[in-house]
Amino acid sequence: MTLETRATVVRIEGQVAFVESAQTSSCGQCNGKGCGTVKLSKAFCSESRQFQVDNPIGAAVGDQVVVSVADGAVLRGIGLVYLLPLALLVAGAALGNAMAQDAVQRDGYAAVGAAAGLIFGFLLSRWLDSMQSRQLPHIVRQWRED
Secondary structure, rough: OOEEEEEEEEEEOEEEEEEOOOOOOOOOOOOOOOOHHHHHHHHHOOOOEEEEEEEOOOOOOOEEEEEOOOOHHHHHHHHHHHHHHHHHHHHHHHHHHHOOOOHHHHHHHHEEEHHHHHHHHHHHHHHHHHHHOOOOOEEEEEEEOO
């Protein structure tokens, strides 16, 4: 199963297209009237964002297209960006706490260990990301109203 979304091609550079996806600001259950996600989305996401995608179908600027993201790509990204640094933050805090020789020093050592673990986690996630093969999302077809 792949994730697919509708997008508009805004720029072409060789075999790569830059697309803007229609921004959804609520889940649709309340049509944006209930939980406030519409206001939150507008406050933090006021500008449309452009994403780089492969363009194997040769879409042109202005085309409405369907963009597909590979299986597991979102989950791998979440793990790499959030879970790895968080796990190393906790591990660093525990290690710092264990290294303290006196009970008074434990908080300071734990804070330094947590900061070091977090920084190491971010650096490690960047390195692991650079080692993985880049598989850009790609345009699978033109959008058509059904």
